[in-house]
Amino acid sequence: MLAYLLGRAGVPVTLLESHKDFDRDFRGDSLHPYTLELLDRLGLADKLLELPHERARQFRLHTPTGSVTTADYSRLPTRFNYVALMPQARFLDFMADEFRALPGCELRTGSKVTELRRENGRIVGVQDIEAGVVIGADGRYSRLRRLADLPAESLGARTDLVWFRLPHKESDPPDADVDLFFGRDHYVGLLTGTQGWQLGYSVPKGGYAQARADGVEPIRAFLDEHVPWLADRTHLLTDFAQTTLLSVDISRVRQWWRPGLLLVGDAAHVISPVGGNGILMAIQDAVAAANHLVPALRNGPVRDEVLAAVQAEREPAIRIVQNDQVRIETRAARARELGRPLVPARLLRLITALPGVRKRAARANAYGPNAPVLGT
Known part of the structure; x- marks a missing residue:
């Protein structure tokens, strides 16, 4: 650029x-x-x-206690x-x-x-x-x-991601775009695209070797529980060779x-x-x-x-x-250490209670802070 x-x-x-x-x-x-x-x-x-x-x-968070849309780009006043x-x-x-x-x-x-x-x-x-x-x-x-x-x-990054793909199906939720699905110890980031779903399964920083030793079954089990509409294709993830490490930095x-x-x-x-x-x-x-x-x-x-x-x-x-x-x-990382939910239910209630928060969050993510204007 x-x-x-x-x-x-x-x-x-x-x-x-x-x-x-x-x-x-x-x-x-x-x-x-x-x-x-x-x-x-x-x-x-x-x-x-x-x-x-x-x-x-939209950008959405899903937890065992509920789901919330944190950012709604459709509300932005732009083409x-x-x-x-x-x-x-x-x-x-x-x-x-x-x-x-x-x-x-x-x-x-x-x-x-x-x-x-x-x-x-x-x-x-x-x-x-x-x-x-x-x-x-x-x-x-x-x-x-x-x-x-x-x-x-x-x-001080504390997380790494095990990255892999699964195919789209016509029956997939039409509002699934950029979603995070939280369990107690892990989360999965899901991103749509023209080549299927991209997914990132979180592990503690430096935990990729242990995750590899554990195999793909814990990842499949997490998806089956927390992203049930993907359960009909998690069997396609059969080997860690289908994954790559995204070392978060x-x-x-x-x-x-x-x-x-x-x-x-x-x-x-x-x-x-x-x-x-x-x-x-x-x-x-x-x-x-x-x-x-x-x-x-x-x-x-x-x-x-x-x-x-x-x-x-x-x-x-x-x-x-x-x-x-x-x-x-x-x-x-602190929540994992204490055995607490990665996203507390009270945080979800707070997000949904504030008027206009989806639009503000979308704008913040869409433009970032102090966005420069091209002058040449």
């Missing part, structure tokens, strides 16, 4: 992708109303939404009053095609960054490429972050930049899957970065204060989101 925004503003960009293509299984498939409105402003939303996708209009769920690989292919069509923009696939070029204490490019600024947007295991010696500090780099280099997205701050807003935070990083970098790049190499300004603008929002996630993780 940042490469596209820079190229759209007339800045020559070389975009390096370490893989040969984007044909792999990503975990984040959600495009929030903010992202769709941004794409609409860029003239891309209608074209993107011609591709297969699902539209989630895009939903979260579009589209395989991330498809979205990346779409953006890559739009980027390549811009003059002065080149996408190199199968291109791994192995070294940073430095002159007089400043990063001036990678390998054989000179650059007015190098952007590290290479995810939670960022190679550029390591090469620049910008370590990420863990903020909440971490942040103290300084997102070095002279000549800027980290954005998960490279700078890893967002947990809670709330499904990792892509949203990364897209907003791209918008804020473009606003600062476009005028700076027109005047030569980017000064340190410009890079620092991107972090200063975005870090408060990231702190709010991550602090909320840490609180949720801590409460869930």
Whole structure:
């Protein structure tokens, strides 16, 4: 997204992708109303939404004591009053095609960054490429972050997820979109999509080896009890080889930049899957970065204060989101230790008693805190 925004503003960009293509299984498939409105402003939303996708209009919690809709996107005053769920690989292919069509923009696939070029204490490019600024947007295991010696500090994730898929059926509840199903010791996150249901079964941090030793039967039993409409297909989960570990992380780099280099997205701050807003935070990083970098790049190499300004603008929002996630993780871990329900019944009653809470929650999740406005 940042490469596209820079190229759209007339800045020559070389975009390096370490893989040969984007044909792999990503975990984040959600495009929030903010992202769709941004794409609409860029003239891309209608074209993107011609591709297969699902539209989630609610976020719901289910516990043994009741269910509640915590966010209702349909109440938002926007044309895009939903979260579009589209395989991330498809979205990346779409953006890559739009980027390549811009003059002065080149996408190199199968291109791994192995070294940073430095002159007089400043990063001036990678390998054989000179650059007015190098952007590290290479995810939670960022190679550029390591090469620049910008370590990420863990903020205390307490949960991991065992991730797998089950097929859709026509008889599935039509209002099931993005749902969390809570038991006493575990929860399952359920996300609809064009390739079936994605499910994440929670285990304590570092508990994947024990869960693997226990096998898939406890997961099937949890689904049969707490998501009974999936019981007619849980037998399809037969082996742990059908699952993958989503190691939940909440971490942040103290300084997102070095002279000549800027980290954005998960490279700078890893967002947990809670709330499904990792892509949203990364897209907003791209918008804020473009606003600062476009005028700076027109005047030569980017000064340190410009890079620092991107972090200063975005870090408060990231702190709010991550602090909320840490609180949720801590409460869930404490509840497990004490043998209490992960979501107390009184919390459900409180949520349902407050007028307008669904709309406010939807807006908070749809746009995030301090959302930047594209100015270029």
